[in-house]
Amino acid sequence: MHKTPLLDQLESGPWPSFVKDLKRVAARKPQTADLLGVLERSYKDKITHWKHGGIVGVLGYGSGIIGRYTDLPDEFPGVEHFHTIRVNHPSAWMYTTKALRELCDIWDEHGSSVLNMHGSTGDIIFLGTRTEELEPCFAKLTAKGWDLGGSGSAFRSPSCCVGPARCEWAMYDTLEACYELTQEFQFDLHRPSYPYKYKLKLSGCPNDCVAAVARADCSVIGVWKDDIRIDQSAVQAYAGGELKPRGGATKWDKLDIQKDVVELCPTQCMSWDGKTLKINNRECNHCMHCINLMPQALRPGTERGAAFLLGSHAPILEGAQMSWVIVPFFEMEKPFDYLKELMTNIAEWWSEHGKNRERVGELILRLGMRSLLEAIGVEPAPQQVRIPRANPFFFWHQSDFDAEAKGRRYDTRQGFVR
Amino acid sequence: MTEPERKTDIGPPHYGQFLHPVIKANYGKWKYHEIIEPGVLMHVSETGDKLYSVRVGSGRLVSTDFVREACDLADKYSQGHFRFTSRHNMEFFLTDLSQLPALKADLAAKGWPIGGTGHSVTSIVHTQGWVHCHTPAIDASGIVKAVMDDLFEYFGKHDLPAQVRIALACCLNMCGAVHCSDIAICGVHRTPPKILHDKLRHLCEIPTTIASCPTGAIRPHPDKSLKSVIVNEERCMYCGNCYTMCPAMPCFDAEKGGVAILVGGKVSNSKTPPAFSRLAIPWIPNNPPRWPETVAAIRKILTKYAEGANKWERVGEWIERIGWERFFEVCDIPFTFQHIDDYKFQAYDTYRTSMHFKF
Ligand code: HEM
Ligand code: HEM
Ligand code: SF4
Ligand code: SF4
Ligand code: SF4
Ligand code: SF4
Numbered sequence: 001m002h003k004t005p006l007l008d009q010l011e012s013g014p015w016p017s018f019v020k021d022l023k024r025v026a027a028r029k030p031q032t033a034d035l036l037g038v039l040e041r042s043y044k045d046k047i048t049h050w051k052h053g054g055i056v057g058v059l060g061y062g063s064g065i066i067g068r069y070t071d072l073p074d075e076f077p078g079v080e081h082f083h084t085i086r087v088n089h090p091s092a093w094m095y096t097t098k099a100l101r102e103l104c105d106i107w108d109e110h111g112s113s114v115l116n117m118h119g120s121t122g123d124i125i126f127l128g129t130r131t132e133e134l135e136p137c138f139a140k141l142t143a144k145g146w147d148l149g150g151s152g153s154a155f156r157s158p159s160c161c162v163g164p165a166r167c168e169w170a171m172y173d174t175l176e177a178c179y180e181l182t183q184e185f186q187f188d189l190h191r192p193s194y195p196y197k198y199k200l201k202l203s204g205c206p207n208d209c210v211a212a213v214a215r216a217d218c219s220v221i222g223v224w225k226d227d228i229r230i231d232q233s234a235v236q237a238y239a240g241g242e243l244k245p246r247g248g249a250t251k252w253d254k255l256d257i258q259k260d261v262v263e264l265c266p267t268q269c270m271s272w273d274g275k276t277l278k279i280n281n282r283e284c285n286h287c288m289h290c291i292n293l294m295p296q297a298l299r300p301g302t303e304r305g306a307a308f309l310l311g312s313h314a315p316i317l318e319g320a321q322m323s324w325v326i327v328p329f330f331e332m333e334k335p336f337d338y339l340k341e342l343m344t345n346i347a348e349w350w351s352e353h354g355k356n357r358e359r360v361g362e363l364i365l366r367l368g369m370r371s372l373l374e375a376i377g378v379e380p381a382p383q384q385v386r387i388p389r390a391n392p393f394f395f396w397h398q399s400d401f402d403a404e405a406k407g408r409r410y411d412t413r414q415g416f417v418r
Numbered sequence: 419m420t421e422p423e424r425k426t427d428i429g430p431p432h433y434g435q436f437l438h439p440v441i442k443a444n445y446g447k448w449k450y451h452e453i454i455e456p457g458v459l460m461h462v463s464e465t466g467d468k469l470y471s472v473r474v475g476s477g478r479l480v481s482t483d484f485v486r487e488a489c490d491l492a493d494k495y496s497q498g499h500f501r502f503t504s505r506h507n508m509e510f511f512l513t514d515l516s517q518l519p520a521l522k523a524d525l526a527a528k529g530w531p532i533g534g535t536g537h538s539v540t541s542i543v544h545t546q547g548w549v550h551c552h553t554p555a556i557d558a559s560g561i562v563k564a565v566m567d568d569l570f571e572y573f574g575k576h577d578l579p580a581q582v583r584i585a586l587a588c589c590l591n592m593c594g595a596v597h598c599s600d601i602a603i604c605g606v607h608r609t610p611p612k613i614l615h616d617k618l619r620h621l622c623e624i625p626t627t628i629a630s631c632p633t634g635a636i637r638p639h640p641d642k643s644l645k646s647v648i649v650n651e652e653r654c655m656y657c658g659n660c661y662t663m664c665p666a667m668p669c670f671d672a673e674k675g676g677v678a679i680l681v682g683g684k685v686s687n688s689k690t691p692p693a694f695s696r697l698a699i700p701w702i703p704n705n706p707p708r709w710p711e712t713v714a715a716i717r718k719i720l721t722k723y724a725e726g727a728n729k730w731e732r733v734g735e736w737i738e739r740i741g742w743e744r745f746f747e748v749c750d751i752p753f754t755f756q757h758i759d760d761y762k763f764q765a766y767d768t769y770r771t772s773m774h775f776k777f
Contacts (some may be wrong), residue, residue, distance in 0.1 A: 033506070046672035175433050252729065
């Protein structure tokens with residue numbers, strides 16, 4: 001084992017220490033000992049000692065493995081090759097111990113025994129192995145029912161919130177949708193053929209526990225259309241302090257229904273006379289605030305589905321974007337055909353027009369939202385914008401004159417009436 | 419010779435086989451939940467069944483030994499099932515609350531903390547850093563450990579005005595998508611690439627290298643015989659994209675790289691819409707192994723928020739209410755040229771056009 005005086009200082013303190021954890025492995029594995037050696041060197045030099053890899057992978061796949069080499073191979077031969085394997089996680093990251101132990105057995109045999117549970121995209125990340133271990137490791141994984149995740153300009157492993165498995169607010173089956181869509185796009189997941197990465201995250205409600213709006217090109221967020229269900233006696237129990245705000249997740253014992261709920265409702269669509277809580281549901285914008293505060297008194301409605309938002313990515317290149325509402329409501333029932341078709345159509349438009357390494361959200365900025373909406377056959381709706389444009393530089397197409405001639409107009413309840 | 423059977427494109431296992439029996443029986447039937455104490459959730463089903471989930475912090479960067487230990491606990495308490503959350507916590511499932519004290523004792527013996535629910539600081543979503551990536555300006559797991567050690571008191575309590583979600587990305591690529599976090603820690607380089615001309619021509623494809631630069635700072639070298647490139651340093655914003663394409667353009671500097679802190683982002687829709695995190699501190703020195711300046715800066719922002727925010731206010735909602743000029747004042751953060759956006763089309767959106775400011 002290498003001396004690691006700097007890393008050793010991260011062994012103390014109340015939060016679990018990765019240094020302590022990895023040292024156990026280092027004691028039995030030279031490769032992992034060298035990993036700690038390289039890391040210690042980075043702590044000293046304040047610089048990374050990893051190089052970009054060449055192309056490595058398993059037969060037939062263009063993604064799932066990320067080549068990685070140290071720039072100090074002579075000193076740390078154990079990590080001369082130290083490739084990453086992304087293993088596609090199960091929906092909502094649920095496991096049996098049997099399955100997890102099998103994964104550990106495979107990774108102990110074929111790699112560094114170091115992993116991320118989980119990577120930011122959602123995959124199980126097996127951190128570090130040699131090129132010759134890749135095929136055998138892959139064979140063992142598939143034999144146990146596991147496959148690789150996406151990387152590069154491919155469809156990335158979708159992820160979802162815990163949804164109906166353990167959350168009362170799920171507006172659709174996020175786990176099944178995640179599984180189905182992962183299966184549907186297997187080819188594109190393993191063979192990068194898009195202009196750039198293409199991500200999908202599925203949250204069951206506007207609380208968005210997987211950060212779909214910020215972290216996935218395609219963000220599916222559950223929403224209801226009808227009325228919030230109210231149990232007035234439970235509202236009374238919150239008002240009286242028998243039930244705790246947010247189910248007990250705060251330091252406060254008692255809810256002031258007027259101040260905490262009604263006055264903080266962003267649309268001011270609630271009222272409370274000390275006995276009855278009323279909601280003008282047509283004006284509710286589904287923010288979840290009141291439901292979050294009183295989970296036993298309020299429940300989302302029963303006419304359920306999801307909104308489809310598109311375009312988010314991290315800052316590079318054009319600055320960070322969040323996804324934009326494209327389809328404000330659609331039904332999310334198995335086999336999720338509408339979503340599959342929508343994502344396929346979007347990918348086609350993007351593949352046709354996108355430059356290399358241009359995320360779909362950036363292409364929309366370059367070509368205009370109209371270009372996308374027309375290509376995928378989605379009509380304009382006021383839910384798609386926060387606010388209309390402030391400039392008079394808008395374009396007219398022949399199709400607009402045609403629509404005008406047909407007397408087409410927008411109705412806020414029914415959408416476009418022809 | 420027989421062809422070995424090679425399976426491909428099977429996708430992940432179906433989650434159905436991994437569901438805890440109580441979850442399976444009550445799938446889609448959950449009625450409400452309570453957090454009976456920090457880190458312990460009770461979900462109640464329409465069938466009357468109850469499930470207790472015990473949330474436990476983890477470092478994300480773990481060993482198979484660690485996973486096996488978690489499995490042992492799950493076998494003992496959780497009928498052989500458990501899950502990870504979207505923020506790298508673990509959750510064990512109890513059907514009988516009387517098992518909680520024993521589970522707690524076993525967790526305490528391992529030094530695994532319970533918490534991360536509700537109005538707490540939960541685990542920090544983060545990236546790879548020096549343990550595995552080629553472009554980081556800072557480490558990831560080490561800073562996370564140092565910050566969580568310092569903020570540990572907030573993990574197992576519901577003491578804050580609202581939940582506080584912290585994330586870390588070790589470079590501008592922001593693998594962790596930190597750009598919508600209450601507090602975001604972001605590694606930044608501050609030097610343009612140094613071009614290794616004699617290596618470049620062998621290692622790099624010049625057109626892709628030029629195309630990789632988001633600000634168009636890279637040009638072919640005027641001396642064609644060199645088969646290299648030049649960088650307009652004034653335009654470079656040190657993103658490292660070129661280095662990613664071309665290893666002959668390293669842009670790291672041990673002393674100049676460092677930490678930026680952005681604050682006020684969120685993803686949930688509760689009350690206010692999802693929001694980006696905004697620049698609070700443009701640079702803090704990169705100071706391993708415990709990054710004391712970064713840890714102190716985050717504690718300061720967090721304590722000022724805890725003192726100043728109204729009930730239910732997220733960090734960004736608090737700052738919006740008091741105004742950014744007041745935020746910089748109460749947190750003692752100098753306002754610099756770097757705070758004024760000058761990157762492409764998003765910039766003008768951030769300049770003030772009203773008389774609604776304070777002194
Ligand atoms: C300009 C284009 C590129 C950019 C902006 C870029 C950015 C990134 C980012 C954000 C990561 C995340 C790493 C992580 O979480 O670990 C990464 C990792 C990686 N990239 Fe790239 N990359 C680019 C091109 C490439 C190319 C062309 C290759 C290979 C020839 C490559 C190989 C890798 C490898 C091996 C990793 C390591 C992932 C890991 O350690 O887990 N990248 N890169
Ligand atoms: C070939 C190039 C790239 C490779 C190999 C690569 C690799 C990776 C890896 C390994 C991760 C997962 C990190 C983890 O969870 O530990 C990741 C996530 C991510 N990468 Fe990349 N990356 C590349 C290019 C880029 C570029 C150019 C950007 C910026 C535009 C980028 C932005 C991100 C973001 C935002 C995430 C996290 C997304 C999320 O999970 O929500 N990546 N990438
Ligand atoms: S996003 Fe909504 S449905 Fe999904 S786990 Fe979070 S609160 Fe529940
Ligand atoms: S969900 Fe939000 S907008 Fe709707 S009634 Fe509740 S607080 Fe008001
Ligand atoms: S944020 Fe940057 S340095 Fe960190 S893992 Fe991602 S690409 Fe690498
Ligand atoms: S670091 Fe980024 S901005 Fe600077 S030259 Fe390279 S690609 Fe361009």
